[in-house]
């Protein structure tokens with residue numbers, strides 16, 4: 001695939017992640033981390049672009065965020081990395097690599113397996129790393145932090161299902177299957 005096409009794909013995916021950040025966050029009250037839609041963009045980057053280009057799209061998003069308020073609610077990268085959600089956003093960077101690694105372990109393209117792999121990498125991994133960092137950030141014990149993150153699982157599971165369906169629809173067209 002030519003370089004220009006890859007660059008356009010990466011830039012488009014970064015744009016999609018930024019656009020998803022325009023949707024308002026839903027605060028939960030009992031935890032200083034809101035429900036957002038932007039993490040579905042991270043799952044889409046991993047599914048549609050694979051390890052290298054997906055990671056690049058997320059990295060580009062973080063670089064743009066150094067200068068512009070691209071995160072949900074209008075935060076910038078440095079503000080986010082200094083706050084309670086830093087763990088989740090750090091974990092976002094790992095999602096494309098984790099998904100690619102899981103795909104090598106289980107190289108089947110059945111929808112349910114695709115969904116399970118994106119759920120493990122884009123939901124479980126992110127929420128666990130996010131919760132561990134949140135416990136550290138708030139000086140709280142780990143278990144309550146992990147338990148409070150269960151609040152994200154239903155919504156994140158729906159996002160993973162939507163991302164899987166989009167992936168099934170478009171991966172072939174992007175030459176990834």
Ligand code: BTN
Pocket residue numbers: 033034035036037039071072075080085088089126127130152155156
């Ligand atoms: C930020 O904009 O500061 C990042 C927000 C991170 C929110 C995390 S992502 C995983 C989990 N699912 C959600 O809907 N919210 C949290």
